[in-house]
Amino acid sequence: PKKIIKFNDLIRGEIEFDAALLGDISIAKDEKIPLYNFAVVVDDYEMKISHVIRGEDHISNTPKQILIQEALGFYRPLYAHLPLILGSDRSKLSKRHGAVSLNEYRKEGYLPEAMVNFTAMLGWNPGGDREIFSMKELIKEFSLEKIQKSGAVFNIDKLDWLNGYYIRQMPVEKLTEICTPYIEDIKAQNAKLKTQNHSLKLKTDFNYIKKVVKLEQPRLKKLSEIGERTEYFFRTPVYNKEILRWKEMSDQEIINSLKRSKKIIFNFQFSIFKKGKIEEVFLKEAEKFKDKGELLWPLRVALSGRKTSPGPFEIAAILGKKETLKRLSNAIEILEE
Structure with a gap:
């Protein structure tokens, strides 16, 4: 028909189309298979739909559907056409x-x-x-x-x-529950890689995992990061000795630093092996060095096997005295090889 079709879009205001420019509208493939524009009009009517809310790429379908509604004597629902979601290049998200x-x-x-x-x-x-x-x-x-x-x-x-x-x-208890599957995945991957020098840490009870999750909670952007970020809590870390080096320290200076850390840890009573006390003792000891990094950097890397990680005091407190001493000994062995 030669007419102007107008409808009020709840987002875009009044929109109009010249029906003469629409051409013929196909409504079915055959007597048994309706096409989209005809099917949705009947479906909306039968379902008593009051609002049709959809993407803006359907704006051009609206005048066709209105003509079909009028031909069938159906009411016209309200329309709202949402803006499309775009990718970073401002093209349609795909x-x-x-x-x-x-x-x-x-x-x-x-x-x-x-x-x-x-x-x-x-x-x-x-x-x-x-x-x-x-x-x-x-x-x-x-x-x-x-x-x-x-x-x-x-x-x-x-x-x-x-x-x-x-x-x-999120409460740490709940976060631990939903993070556990991701941690289990990384543990399973480590199990496949297990060698004499890549041993798994067997202690994985809920309270231990909760301490690990609590440490990383402020840093997490998504749950899938937890496995990779905390892997070293569940296996002995493997690393190149060079990352133990703080600035220009020689191998012997690093060994001496690690032995100093080992002695400090050894003298701790199990009952007071807590983050606050560990930090207090090590910061006091670090003042005896020209640079605090000479004591703290090799300590942190020996425990985590990484250039970047949470602080050594938090890691040591979670690992416990026995595992901390073991990792310091491993680091010394790597340097003495």
């Missing part, structure tokens, strides 16, 4: 931009609270700088009128930040 399935994000360790909060903020803003919303708060604040018209960029860094926030708010 697999080439990374994970697109919620199941993939779940496997990566993104929390439901973070995904809901993040998704709600894609193209919607209630006003102001606030970015953290619970489900109850979103239900209270959300309105279609505050959705923007332009596409929303899926910013993975923002999602990581939000997820890290919710991880930090």
Whole structure:
């Protein structure tokens, strides 16, 4: 028909199409197989749908569906066309931009609270700088009128930040429970690599894992990071001796430093082998060095096998006196080979 089709979009305002430019509309493949535009009109009517909320790529389908509604004598639902979610290059989000399935994000360790909060903020803003919303708060604040018209960029860094926030708010008991499968995965991988010099740490009770998780909780962005970040708590670390070196220290100076640390640890009573006391004693001892790193760097690397990790006092307190002494001895052996 030669007519102007107008409808009020709850996000974009009044939109109109010249029906004469639509051409013929196919509504079925044959007498038994309806095509999309015809099928959704009948389905919406039968389901008594009041609001059709969908992506903006369906705007062009709306005048066709309105014509079919009018032909069948159906009511017209309200329409709202959401902006598309875009990748970092501002093209439509697709697999080439990374994970697109919620199941993939779940496997990566993104929390439901973070995904809901993040998704709600894609193209919607209630006003102001606030970015953290619970489900109850979103239900209270959300309105279609505050959705923007332009596409929303899926910013993975923002999602990581939000997820890290919710991880930090979670009780450590609950966090330990949901982190345990990721830790078990890394332990299973280590078991396949087990050699005489790559032994597994057998102590993996819940309280031990909870201490490990609590240490990493402030640093985690997603749960899947916990396995790789804490691997050294569950096996003897393997590393090149060079990472034990602080600045220009010689091998003998590193050995002397490690032996000093070993002596300090040995003199600790098991009952007071706690982070605060370990830190107090070592910082006092470090003052006797020209550079505190000469004592603390080899200590931390000997315990973690890494250039970057949490502090040596926290690690030692979790590992315990016996395991700490063992790792210091291993480091000394590596240097003396």
